[in-house]
Amino acid sequence: MLGEGILKGLAETAKNFAGSFVSAERMTTVQYPEERIAPVEAARVFPFLVYDGADWEAGMRCVACQICEKECPPKCIYIEKSKDKKPDALGKPQFYPAKFDIDVSVCMSCQICVEVCPFEAIKMDNEFELATDDRFGGLLQDRKQLAKSNEYYHTIHPTEAAEVDARLAAEKTKAAADAAAKAARPPAQAATPAPAQKPAGGGE
Numbered sequence: 624m625l626g627e628g629i630l631k632g633l634a635e636t637a638k639n640f641a642g643s644f645v646s647a648e649r650m651t652t653v654q655y656p657e658e659r660i661a662p663v664e665a666a667r668v669f670p671f672l673v674y675d676g677a678d679w680e681a682g683m684r685c686v687a688c689q690i691c692e693k694e695c696p697p698k699c700i701y702i703e704k705s706k707d708k709k710p711d712a713l714g715k716p717q718f719y720p721a722k723f724d725i726d727v728s729v730c731m732s733c734q735i736c737v738e739v740c741p742f743e744a745i746k747m748d749n750e751f752e753l754a755t756d757d758r759f760g761g762l763l764q765d766r767k768q769l770a771k772s773n774e775y776y777h778t779i780h781p782t783e784a785a786e787v788d789a790r791l792a793a794e795k796t797k798a799a800a801d802a803a804a805k806a807a808r809p810p811a812q813a814a815t816p817a818p819a820q821k822p823a824g825g826g827e
């Protein structure tokens with residue numbers, strides 16, 4: 624029927640309009656900031672750096688490999704690698720970021736930095752109330768501001784954080800088993816000297 628689609632659309636609009644006065648499901652307006660809706664688990668805003676344990680500096684997972692810095696499309700990550708090394712989550716000596724800045728005024732929340740990080744060191748936060756009147760300094764976050772604990776990660780993305788923990792634990796177990804197997808291996812035997820060659824054409 625000619626105009627059927629328009630009538631259906633108008634009926635839907637009328638139903639939502641009337642329903643918004645009586646149905647909680649259709650009352651979509653929230654009186655922010657007095658009222659707030661808890662972010663869904665998949666919400667992502669800007670990245671943060673995960674650390675393990677109580678000390679953000681010692682427990683930072685980032686090893687300053689700079690992959691995220693290279694892959695970030697708008698180039699809003701700046702990293703300076705340390706001169707010395709500290710043990711990572713597996714106990715292996717690794718570099719760490721002496722400087723790690725993200726300019727969140729440039730970040731486009733694409734999550735590429737998270738996807739390319741081989742160390743589960745950078746994740747997406749759901750914190751969005753970052754408004755400031757300091758356009759430059761106020762939105763340039765340094766490594767201390769970016770550092771957030773693994774417990775915090777679990778509160779905002781529990782499913783994902785549990786998967787990451789399981790993956791890291793499996794890697795740690797495998798590394799320990801490899802190290803134990805290596806330690807138990809007998810030392811390499813000294814190379815057997817090759818038999819002396821007879822001189823060519825030599826008789827007895």
Ligand code: SF4
Nearest residue numbers: 695730731733734736
């Ligand atoms: S989310 Fe995207 S734009 Fe933001 S820091 Fe990561 S890679 Fe760069």
Ligand code: SF4
Nearest residue numbers: 685686688689691740
């Ligand atoms: S956050 Fe990940 S990818 Fe970026 S420098 Fe640190 S370890 Fe490398």
